[in-house]
Amino acid sequence: MTTRFETTFAKGPALVCFITGGDGDTAANLDALVAGGADVIELGMPFTDPMADGPVIQQANLRALAKGVRTADIFRIAADFRQRHPTVPLVLMGYANPMTIRGPEWFAQECAAAGVDGVICVDIPAEEDATLGPALREQGVSLIRLATPTTDTARLPAVLAGSSGFLYYVSVAGVTGKQQAAQGSIEDAVARLKAASNVPVAVGFGVRTPEQAAAIAKVADGVVVGSALVELVAKHGEDAPAALQAYTAQLSQAVHAAR
Amino acid sequence: MTVQTPVNSLRSQPDETGHFGQFGGRYVAETLMPLILDLEAEYRRAQEDPAFHAEMDDLLKTFVGRPTPLYPAPRLTEHFRKLAPEGKGPKIYLKREDLNHTGAHKINNCVGQILLAMRMGKTKIIAETGAGQHGVATATVAARFGLPCTIFMGAKDVERQKPNVFRMKLLGAEVLPVTSGAETLKDAMNEALRHWVANVHDTFYIIGTAAGPHPYPELVRDFQSVIGIETKAQMLEVEGRLPDMVVACVGGGSNAIGMFHPFLDDPEVAMVGIEAAGYGVETGKHAASLTGGRPGILHGNKTYLLQDEDGQITEAHSISAGLDYPGLGPEHSWLHENGRVKYVPITDDQAMEAFQLCCALEGIIPALETAHALAALPELTAQMDADKLLVINLSGRGDKDIFTVADALGFDL
Numbered sequence: 001m002t003t004r005f006e007t008t009f010a011k012g013p014a015l016v017c018f019i020t021g022g023d024g025d026t027a028a029n030l031d032a033l034v035a036g037g038a039d040v041i042e043l044g045m046p047f048t049d050p051m052a053d054g055p056v057i058q059q060a061n062l063r064a065l066a067k068g069v070r071t072a073d074i075f076r077i078a079a080d081f082r083q084r085h086p087t088v089p090l091v092l093m094g095y096a097n098p099m100t101i102r103g104p105e106w107f108a109q110e111c112a113a114a115g116v117d118g119v120i121c122v123d124i125p126a127e128e129d130a131t132l133g134p135a136l137r138e139q140g141v142s143l144i145r146l147a148t149p150t151t152d153t154a155r156l157p158a159v160l161a162g163s164s165g166f167l168y169y170v171s172v173a174g175v176t177g178k179q180q181a182a183q184g185s186i187e188d189a190v191a192r193l194k195a196a197s198n199v200p201v202a203v204g205f206g207v208r209t210p211e212q213a214a215a216i217a218k219v220a221d222g223v224v225v226g227s228a229l230v231e232l233v234a235k236h237g238e239d240a241p242a243a244l245q246a247y248t249a250q251l252s253q254a255v256h257a258a259r
Numbered sequence: 260m261t262v263q264t265p266v267n268s269l270r271s272q273p274d275e276t277g278h279f280g281q282f283g284g285r286y287v288a289e290t291l292m293p294l295i296l297d298l299e300a301e302y303r304r305a306q307e308d309p310a311f312h313a314e315m316d317d318l319l320k321t322f323v324g325r326p327t328p329l330y331p332a333p334r335l336t337e338h339f340r341k342l343a344p345e346g347k348g349p350k351i352y353l354k355r356e357d358l359n360h361t362g363a364h365k366i367n368n369c370v371g372q373i374l375l376a377m378r379m380g381k382t383k384i385i386a387e388t389g390a391g392q393h394g395v396a397t398a399t400v401a402a403r404f405g406l407p408c409t410i411f412m413g414a415k416d417v418e419r420q421k422p423n424v425f426r427m428k429l430l431g432a433e434v435l436p437v438t439s440g441a442e443t444l445k446d447a448m449n450e451a452l453r454h455w456v457a458n459v460h461d462t463f464y465i466i467g468t469a470a471g472p473h474p475y476p477e478l479v480r481d482f483q484s485v486i487g488i489e490t491k492a493q494m495l496e497v498e499g500r501l502p503d504m505v506v507a508c509v510g511g512g513s514n515a516i517g518m519f520h521p522f523l524d525d526p527e528v529a530m531v532g533i534e535a536a537g538y539g540v541e542t543g544k545h546a547a548s549l550t551g552g553r554p555g556i557l558h559g560n561k562t563y564l565l566q567d568e569d570g571q572i573t574e575a576h577s578i579s580a581g582l583d584y585p586g587l588g589p590e591h592s593w594l595h596e597n598g599r600v601k602y603v604p605i606t607d608d609q610a611m612e613a614f615q616l617c618c619a620l621e622g623i624i625p626a627l628e629t630a631h632a633l634a635a636l637p638e639l640t641a642q643m644d645a646d647k648l649l650v651i652n653l654s655g656r657g658d659k660d661i662f663t664v665a666d667a668l669g670f671d672l
Contacts, residue, residue, distance in 0.1 A: 046571075047570075047571065048440070048571045048572045049440070049445065049449050049557060049558075049572055050449075051288070051449050051452045051453060051558075052288045052453070052456065053453075054453075055439075058439055062440075065571065070569055071569045071570075095556075096286055096556040097555045097556045097557060097564075097566065097570040097571075097572070098569055098570040098571065099570075100555075100556060100570070101555055101566070101568070101569065101570030122288055123286045123287060123288060123556065123559075124286060125285060125286075125287060125288070125289050125292045126289075126292075127276065127284075127285050127292065128284050128285060128286055131284075131286075131556075131561075145289070146288070146289045147289065148288075148289045148290040149290070150289075150290050150291075150292075150293045150294070150459060151289060151292075151293065152293065155292075155293060159289065170289070170290065172457075173290050173456060173457055173458075173459055173460075174290075174453075174456055174457035175453045175456060175457065178457070179457075
């Protein structure tokens with residue numbers, strides 16, 4: 001069976017858009033991302049202690065939690081999205097504790113039932129795969145691993161083992177939404193990752209502008225934009241969909257031009 | 260003959276992947292993973308290196324002031340014998356970690372970790388702190404070895420621990436107030452981890468308690484085990500036998516694991532860890548992770564945490580800033596589940612009472628953290644025969660707490 005990831009990445013470089021679930025009118029915001037040309041959606045699961053995130057996404061997490069957003073709400077948002085958008089790959093991104101607190105099997109089943117294609121867990125490295133990986137694979141949900149500038153060639157096979165969907169290259173050693181990586185270092189890293197793996201490689205962390213996105217799309221299979229979009233949600237509140245769609249259109253044009 | 264740890268030993272944890280049973284582990288972002296592996300490899304080399312141990316021992320002796328005394332506390336002993344039923348009331352000893360340089364056990368670990376930092380060629384030091392004790396101890400060793408040091412501290416704690424903030428600055432450290440979350444220890448740790456991820460190439464993170472990703476819980480325990488090792492030798496020297504019970508307060512749990520670990524395979528030694536119950540576990544405003552929490556994953560390890568049903572971490576409360584954290588070290592979670600150590604909650608009010616009792620009866624101002632351990636004495640001593648021996652780990656001195664205590668007692672300083 002061909003997965004949504006395979007169908008999507010087969011078209012050429014993909015735009016992967018992240019927003020935090022429950023921050024603003026998430027359903028309307030997700031629709032706006034798709035209307036603007038997003039190819040893959042990453043939906044952030046709010047957590048009280050988002051250690052890998054910079055201030056922008058930290059604040060989005062806290063806004064969502066302050067509104068009383070629960071894990072059940074995130075799965076409802078995901079399931080409704082799947083109804084409206086049957087072909088767009090949907091990824092949940094978040095931290096280990098909310099994903100495993102009811103047991104990894106529960107989480108994996110909920111993902112499968114909601115039509116979630118993949119999961120990115122920031123604080124479960126390959127060494128702790130048993131905590132979540134087997135349950136996801138059992139349900140046919142892709143475990144998307146992160147590779148970073150500190151992931152050396154010797155370590156890469158362990159990172160890739162058991163992962164599928166795509167590989168997320170974190171282009172800077174740091175938190176989300178802060179500094180950006182030099183284009184040269186991204187090109188070298190992506191070449192190294194693609195040589196070692198047959199899953200698509202998407203590049204994220206610090207990617208904000210259509211210009212950056214266009215440059216990365218020339219070498220990678222996907223470009224991930226998060227904090228820049230979450231900023232729009234924070235700035236425009238209930239009016240965010242229009243702003244998100246306009247900005248996503250610029251980004252997707254830049255990424256798809258490399259096709 | 261080589262001394263081998265018996266197969267059924269309680270002292271052989273963690274396993275080679277850093278787990279204490281289901282607890283512990285390495286739940287960190289991929290960026291940190293290679294560094295964590297490097298740290299473990301360097302620690303294994305240091306363990307085998309006599310020069311490392313020699314330097315550590317020398318610093319503990321000449322810089323920290325070890326060994327610390329094991330002090331028989333005659334008036335506390337007498338006081339609780341009077342309160343106890345006939346024939347009850349053990350002899351109480353205090354292990355005087357408050358007499359260490361910087362006033363608490365924290366420095367034992369900082370000396371060990373800064374030696375590891377230098378072995379790894381790291382040139383910058385970071386640490387998190389709550390009350391400021393670990394921050395001061397880290398700033399102290401950083402000054403001693405001439406490394407620049409940044410301390411992450413919740414903005415609320417910066418406000419309520421001004422003397423320690425100034426001490427850190429005097430010692431040359433930069434103190435960064437953390438304004439995310441509730442602005443306390445948990446948030447300081449998040450921010451230290453964020454900084455570390457962005458600076459892994461040259462920065463060593465001196466974690467202050469026996470928690471975090473493997474190998475931190477193990478190496479912090481090992482560096483703090485000097486407490487229990489000394490206590491064991493001192494007790495054998497003065498009493499000719501091991502104590503019947505050892506008691507220590509548990510925030511993250513580094514002083515407690517340092518006291519407990521050397522005794523884990525001595526079944527005749529009972530162990531009690533004291534958690535901070537704040538206003539009372541039933542009020543929900545407490546820091547008793549074992550009594551009022553359940554297993555989860557935070558800050559690099561799986562352990563008991565205060566959290567809601569969705570796994571969102573809830574705020575801890577304790578009058579003692581050093582215990583004001585919603586989790587604890589993974590080895591304590593393991594020792595709790597296997598029953599080797601009994602963990603008991605003590606409220607703010609009970610700790611305040613014990614704080615004053617220790618001042619008045621022994622001429623020792625204990626840290627508020629330590630006062631929690633002392634506050635378990637009424638219940639524990641009432642059940643123990645008069646010929647038994649009980650050791651309290653007096654983990655730190657209370658000079659830092661006089662403002663909090665004055666406030667609680669209604670004094671205007």
